[in-house]
Amino acid sequence: MARVSTALVLIALVVVFPSMVLATQYVVGDGLGWSGDVNYDDWVDGKTFYVGDVLVFSYVATDHNVVLATNEDNYNNCVASPNLAVYDTGNDILALNEAGTYYFLCSYHCNFLQQKVMITVN
Numbered sequence: 001m002a003r004v005s006t007a008l009v010l011i012a013l014v015v016v017f018p019s020m021v022l023a024t025q026y027v028v029g030d031g032l033g034w035s036g037d038v039n040y041d042d043w044v045d046g047k048t049f050y051v052g053d054v055l056v057f058s059y060v061a062t063d064h065n066v067v068l069a070t071n072e073d074n075y076n077n078c079v080a081s082p083n084l085a086v087y088d089t090g091n092d093i094l095a096l097n098e099a100g101t102y103y104f105l106c107s108y109h110c111n112f113l114q115q116k117v118m119i120t121v122n
Contacts, residue, residue, distance in 0.1 A: 023054060025054045025056060026047070026054070027056045028056065028057050028058075033059050034057040044118070049096055049119055049121045050096075050122050051099055052097070053095075053096045054093060054095050055096065055119065056091070057091075059090055061089060064090075064108060064109065064115070065087065065088040065108065066086070066087040066092050066104055067083045067085075068083055068086075068102065069083055069084070069103035070083060070084055071103070072101070074103070075105060075116060075118060096119065099121050101121070102119045102121065104116060104118075
């Protein structure tokens with residue numbers, strides 16, 4: 001009886017909360033991490049992001065940061081302030097909790113290295 005109950009709970013979780021079960025964790029920039037050495041447009045190409053997925057920004061904390069820009073204009077023009085958030089731990093783990101477009105940039109290197117990435121979440 002306990003096996004049946006456990007199975008029913010697991011099935012309910014998959015049906016009711018698929019984003020929790022099916023979430024993908026992406027290391028931004030893969031092996032190179034969050035640095036000026038990655039073309040993030042190429043990195044995003046071919047990936048589909050969903051609500052519940054997680055982004056990991058891995059970098060040397062004294063060299064970079066992650067700014068969540070307020071809008072596309074600020075992203076395109078590398079405007080870091082005002083912003084929605086700034087992360088600077090060197091290992092920032094960010095859940096994509098809502099559908100929409102997220103604009104991330106490094107306030108130190110956006111202008112001259114184009115260290116920025118735009119993520120559209122379905």
